[in-house]
Amino acid sequence: MKIILTFILAVIVCFNSGLSQIAVKGETIYTMSGDPIEKGVVLINKGKIEKVGRQSDVQIPEGYEIVEGKVITPGFIDARTVVGLSGIYNYRHDQDQLEKSDAIQPELRAVDAYNKDEKLVDFLLSLGITTIHTGHGPGALASGQTMIAKTYSESYNDYVVDSLTMIAFTLGNTVRSNYTKPGTRSKGVAMLRSEFLKAQEYLKKQNSKDEKERPKRDLKLETLSKVLNGDVRALFTVNRAVDIMAALRLADEFGFKPVLDGVAEGYLLLDELKVRKLEIIIHPTMVRTYGDTKNASLETPKTFYEAGIPFSLQSGYESYVPKTRVVLFEAAIAHSYGLPFNEALASITINPAKLLGIDESVGSLEEGKFADIVVFDGNPFEYTSHVCKVIVKGKIVKDECF
Amino acid sequence: MILRTILSIILLAAINATAQKEATALINAKVFPVNSEPIENGALVIQNGKIIFVGKADELKGSFENIIDVSGKVILPGLVDTHSHIGEGDGGDRSSTTHPDVRILDAIDPNSDTFKKAIAGGITTVNVMPGSGHLMSGQTVYLKLRSNSKTIEDMLFCEDPLNDICGGLKMANGTNSLREPPFTGTRGKSAAVIRQLFIKAVEYKNQIDRAAGDPEKMPARNIEMEALLEVLDGRRIVQHHTHRADDIITVIRLSKEFGFKVVLHHVSEGWKVAEEIAEANVPCSIIMIDSPGGKLEAVNLIYKTGAVLEEAGVDVAYHTDDGITDSRFFLRSAAFGVRAGMSYNKSIEALTLAGARMLGLEDRVGSLEKGKDADFIILSGDPLSLYTRVEQTWVEGEKVFDINDLESRKYSLGGYEVYRGDYQYLHNCGGEE
Numbered sequence: 001m002k003i004i005l006t007f008i009l010a011v012i013v014c015f016n017s018g019l020s021q022i023a024v025k026g027e028t029i030y031t032m033s034g035d036p037i038e039k040g041v042v043l044i045n046k047g048k049i050e051k052v053g054r055q056s057d058v059q060i061p062e063g064y065e066i067v068e069g070k071v072i073t074p075g076f077i078d079a080r081t082v083v084g085l086s087g088i089y090n091y092r093h094d095q096d097q098l099e100k101s102d103a104i105q106p107e108l109r110a111v112d113a114y115n116k117d118e119k120l121v122d123f124l125l126s127l128g129i130t131t132i133h134t135g136h137g138p139g140a141l142a143s144g145q146t147m148i149a150k151t152y153s154e155s156y157n158d159y160v161v162d163s164l165t166m167i168a169f170t171l172g173n174t175v176r177s178n179y180t181k182p183g184t185r186s187k188g189v190a191m192l193r194s195e196f197l198k199a200q201e202y203l204k205k206q207n208s209k210d211e212k213e214r215p216k217r218d219l220k221l222e223t224l225s226k227v228l229n230g231d232v233r234a235l236f237t238v239n240r241a242v243d244i245m246a247a248l249r250l251a252d253e254f255g256f257k258p259v260l261d262g263v264a265e266g267y268l269l270l271d272e273l274k275v276r277k278l279e280i281i282i283h284p285t286m287v288r289t290y291g292d293t294k295n296a297s298l299e300t301p302k303t304f305y306e307a308g309i310p311f312s313l314q315s316g317y318e319s320y321v322p323k324t325r326v327v328l329f330e331a332a333i334a335h336s337y338g339l340p341f342n343e344a345l346a347s348i349t350i351n352p353a354k355l356l357g358i359d360e361s362v363g364s365l366e367e368g369k370f371a372d373i374v375v376f377d378g379n380p381f382e383y384t385s386h387v388c389k390v391i392v393k394g395k396i397v398k399d400e401c402f
Numbered sequence: 403m404i405l406r407t408i409l410s411i412i413l414l415a416a417i418n419a420t421a422q423k424e425a426t427a428l429i430n431a432k433v434f435p436v437n438s439e440p441i442e443n444g445a446l447v448i449q450n451g452k453i454i455f456v457g458k459a460d461e462l463k464g465s466f467e468n469i470i471d472v473s474g475k476v477i478l479p480g481l482v483d484t485h486s487h488i489g490e491g492d493g494g495d496r497s498s499t500t501h502p503d504v505r506i507l508d509a510i511d512p513n514s515d516t517f518k519k520a521i522a523g524g525i526t527t528v529n530v531m532p533g534s535g536h537l538m539s540g541q542t543v544y545l546k547l548r549s550n551s552k553t554i555e556d557m558l559f560c561e562d563p564l565n566d567i568c569g570g571l572k573m574a575n576g577t578n579s580l581r582e583p584p585f586t587g588t589r590g591k592s593a594a595v596i597r598q599l600f601i602k603a604v605e606y607k608n609q610i611d612r613a614a615g616d617p618e619k620m621p622a623r624n625i626e627m628e629a630l631l632e633v634l635d636g637r638r639i640v641q642h643h644t645h646r647a648d649d650i651i652t653v654i655r656l657s658k659e660f661g662f663k664v665v666l667h668h669v670s671e672g673w674k675v676a677e678e679i680a681e682a683n684v685p686c687s688i689i690m691i692d693s694p695g696g697k698l699e700a701v702n703l704i705y706k707t708g709a710v711l712e713e714a715g716v717d718v719a720y721h722t723d724d725g726i727t728d729s730r731f732f733l734r735s736a737a738f739g740v741r742a743g744m745s746y747n748k749s750i751e752a753l754t755l756a757g758a759r760m761l762g763l764e765d766r767v768g769s770l771e772k773g774k775d776a777d778f779i780i781l782s783g784d785p786l787s788l789y790t791r792v793e794q795t796w797v798e799g800e801k802v803f804d805i806n807d808l809e810s811r812k813y814s815l816g817g818y819e820v821y822r823g824d825y826q827y828l829h830n831c832g833g834e835e
Contacts, residue, residue: 088695119701123693268818286728289816294823297816321696321726329692333731336788337815382788383737402705 020046020394023064024373025055026072030342032350032364042072044371047394052365067396069388071380073345074365075130075372078327079281079352080235080261080314082137084114084121084149088323094118097137097317099144103179103188104195106167106227107219108144110135116149116159120324124315125151126402127326128374128387131161133356137317138170138237138261139178141188142195145223146235148356152392161358166235166259167227171243172292189246196254199224227256239264239283239292248276259355261314264296270307279355280304280311282347284325285333287316301347302338312352332381344381370394377401425449426468426799429459431475431780436755437769446477448776451798456770472780476790478750479770480526480777480797481732482757484687485641485667485721488516488729493532493572494539499585500599502629504540506532507558507568512551515813515821520729521547521803522814524779524792525722527559527758527767534574534643536585537592538599541629542569542641544761546777547795549802559763567638570665570761571629574643575652576699593652600660603630633662639762640664641687645699647671654682665760667721669711670694670703676714685717685760688752690735691727708752709743718748719757730814737786750785 022044029040031052041058043050051058060066087094096113099105114134115121124132135146146166153159175188182188202221205213215221226232236247239262251258259279260266264287266273266280273280282301287293297303304311313334315325327348335344353363361370371394378385390398426448433444435456445462447455455462489510494501510530520528526547532539544559551557560566575592579585586592606627613619621627632638640662642653650666657664666672669686672679679686688711694703711718720735722728727735736749744752758768766775776799783790792814795803803810812820 088701089698090696091698120693120695265818286731288725288728289821290725290823294821295816295818297818299815299817318696321700322691322693323695324693326692332788379788383734384741384786386741 020044021061021064022067022371022391022394022396023060024067024069024072024375024391026068026375027070029072029365030074030345031366032074032346033366036342040072042365042371042373044373044391044394047371049365049367049369049371051367067375067389067391069375070378071376071385072365073128073374073376073380074349074363075374075390075392076128076327076348077131077133077312077352077356077358077363078124078129078315078348079133079312079355080146080316081124081132081134081324082317083124083132083315083324084116084118084134085110086120086137086317086323087115088119088123090320090323097135097143098139098178099136100140100178103141103175103182104191105140105144105220106142106223108136109164110145110147111160111163114147114149116153116156121149121151124324124326125390125392126387126398127328128380128390129327130372130374130390130392131353131358131362133165133352135165136168138168139174139317140168140170141175141182141192142224143168143170145232148358150392152390152395152397162356164232165356166233167223168235168237169247169258170237171246172238172240174237174292185242185246189250192250193253195220195224196228196250199228200254203228228254230256233279234258235261235281237261239296241265241268243292244269245272248272262293262316264293264300267297267300267303270303270309274307274309280309281314281352281355282311284314284316284327285330285337286325298333298337301334301344305339305343310351311347312355313347328380328387332383335381341381423450424467425454426470427455427462427466428470428472428477428780429462430471430473431477433477433770434479434750434785435770436479436751437771444477446770446778448796448799451776451800453770453772453774453776456772475793476781476783476785477770478524478779478781478785479754479768480779480795481524481753482719482755482761482763482768483520483525483528483722483724483729483732484665484719484757484760485689486520486525486528486530486724486729487533488514488520488528488724489530489545490514490516491530491532494536499536499579499581499595500538500626501532501536501540502538502571502599502627502633503625504532505543505563505568506530506540507543507554507563510543510545510554512554512557516724516729517547517551518803518810518813519821520724521795521797522792522805522810523722523729523732524781524795525729525732526777526779526795526797526802527761527763529570529641529721529761531570531572531641534572534578537574537579537596539572539574541638542572544569544763546775546797547802548797549800559766567632570639570641571633572641572643573653576643576645576649577697578643589649589652593656596656597659600630600634600656600662603627603634604660607631607634634660636661636663639760641667641760643667645670645703647674649699650675651678654678654684657684658682668700668723669707670700672716673704673707673710674702676710676716679711680714680716685719685756686711687719687721687757687760689721689723689726690738705738705742707742708739708749712744712748717756717759718744719752719760721757733781733785733790733792737788740786746786753785 136144375389386401755768
């Protein structure tokens with residue numbers, strides 16, 4: 001018995017040590033904390049970044065596996081997707097991003113529906129997306145909760161970074177196309193106000209000193225009260241200017257600070273957005289120009305940048321073919337339409353890391369952070385470049401140029 | 403001598419009397435004729451809507467009234483989109499699963515902003531198709547995106563929509579067309595319905611042959627049969643939506659049985675049966691999209707389909723399938739093809755000449771050759787680079803898009819109230835891709 005245990009232990013140790021010491025050398029390393037490093041190297045030890053610097057300054061210890069590439073970036077973070085809940089087949093059984101039985105269901109947990117083995121999750125990983133903020137989709141007044149996951153996992157215990165990240169709300173035409181109630185914009189806002197009022201009451205009773213006064217547990221109101229007391233952020237998918245303003249009005253009335261998602265007509269409200277210092281996830285740059293995003297502009301990322309409003313980019317939700325977008329490509333298009341290179345990279349690395357509150361561990365190549373790294377054979381944004389290696393927590397998980 | 407000069411003056415005056423009569427030379431660009439190797443410091447000369455010279459700029463003889471120096475730019479033939487749903491038209495409706503009689507040209511809005519998006523993306527020739535929600539959803543139309551087209555007649559490739567063949571025939575198999583009765587619910591039934599229809603068309607053809615021109619013996623006119631007759635005669639090409647490997651092989655089987663000319667569209671699993679496609683000598687129009695899936699039969703769609711087909715010797719073109727991908731990003735398809743192993747030149751050809759061949763229009767468009775239509779685009783750089791913009795689009799010698807013109811530019815970028823945005827093809831009834 002003891003021998004077997006020792007053997008297993010030895011295998012585990014070998015497994016870990018065999019994969020965890022890597023030196024990633026690149027002609028250019030975009031660390032996303034400070035200037036790019038020419039002829040740089042990233043040392044990885046035990047899944048974390050041990051050192052980052054110029055090859056001339058950093059001694060590569062003996063026994064480190066050498067990985068080389070033209071351009072090195074942090075693993076990408078998709079600030080808003082539904083992948084894992086929304087699957088590749090697009091049949092009812094793999095579409096869990098939107099529950100249509102009621103327009104307000106914030107209690108639906110993302111972790112109860114996320115399929116870590118979903119093919120699209122692995123597809124995103126092969127293009128360097130190592131962390132996703134995924135969960136319930138746009139399309140309901142309150143569709144449910146979101147979570148943060150790693151796109152690479154080896155068990156059911158290792159992929160959840162955060163199980164309750166935000167509550168997803170939507171205002172606009174997409175809601176009325178999914179539900180008979182609400183049938184108009186104003187009704188949708190009124191319905192949400194009523195629920196938030198109930199949640200206010202719920203919260204008040206919950207904090208009551210008299211135990212008898214406290215309410216019976218109600219998952220919906222419990223979830224909404226977390227938004228009211230600031231425990232969980234409200235993510236509002238709002239694309240038309242009228243919907244953006246309605247979301248801000250709601251937020252003002254109930255005293256929370258929303259994260260804005262989509263914001264296709266945000267260029268009409270730059271001052272308002274800037275003054276409020278809101279967190280923003282802009283729609284996929286190549287979003288289809290119909291419905292609520294009919295007025296989307298390819299220059300929105302550039303416009304926001306020039307206005308001094310920070311933002312992240314996202315893959316969003318796709319109802320058909322292609323079944324998901326890829327933030328790497330969305331950032332590329334944003335870059336080619338005027339967003340500076342570094343800002344485009346930031347919109348899928350350090351910006352979403354900060355937005356999601358995970359910048360202590362991911363989003364840039366800095367000592368002590370997880371070694372989530374992408375190795376390219378050229379400019380990461382050029383269509384004809386390839387992702388040649390993807391490293392997650394110090395392990396090479398994709399090893400073929402794609 | 404004097405007489406000659408006077409004559410030339412008169413002649414010149416006559417030429418100048420009508421628009422576009424004088425030649426325009428675009429010089430010093432890198433020119434991709436596509437049917438031959440790219441030309442550094444090239445020149446393209448156009449006159450009367452046609453190309454009159456393609457070659458090195460320093461081989462250009464004579465002087466020209468209009469010389470446009472496009473140093474540092476790249477000139478490609480106008481892009482040919484073999485499969486698109488721009489124009490807000492529709493096709494076969496819910497009354498039946500076969501509509502060989504239905505013409506999409508009767509339903510297209512020439513003022514649709516989707517055409518403006520297409521020229522912003524460098525597309526000059528487009529095959530507008532009805533959807534793939536039915537086995538045979540109708541006749542497609544080949545359009546030229548000419549400036550100031552007020553009517554569909556202004557955009558047609560064909561001269562006379564009452565007598566000419568103005569497009570292909572859209573067919574589909576696989577899951578899109580599978581529906582509740584009275585539609586077909588299985589693949590076997592789908593193939594049987596199509597076979598029965600073609601057998602009927604063959605009988606119709608035989609009746610006409612037997613009549614030998616005697617009006618008394620001719621069968622009654624039947625516009626369904628007339629369209630299928632054109633298909634059987636090889637004058638109307640079947641443009642066939644198909645994804646899964648076995649569905650692809652079914653299309654080939656049917657085309658052999660009835661001898662019709664066919665182009666395979668989408669071909670998501672073409673990489674699995676590339677040898678079979680090559681052996682049947684059937685061309686493929688493929689779509690490059692960001693991710694696989696969205697429906698069962700597109701789950702195995704991969705970036706390298708074009709490369710695998712090219713390797714097997716299959717003629718490959720790209721299409722936008724707009725609204726599935728946006729016409730403004732059509733060049734991106736070729737870049738993704740190269741990313742996944744397709745050769746550079748074949749990938750450029752797949753945006754232009756290969757598509758023209760698949761529509762049977764290669765005599766007029768698809769390459770920059772003397773005598774062909776003066777359809778071309780001016781790019782800011784390498785056609786396959788992220789940083790490259792379509793700066794100008796020309797159709798038959800007229801500039802229809804210029805990125806420096808604010809009115810044009812807005813259709814390239816989008817923004818407030820630029821597009822109507824009330825049109826979304828993929829959710830239309832029977833309009834699934």
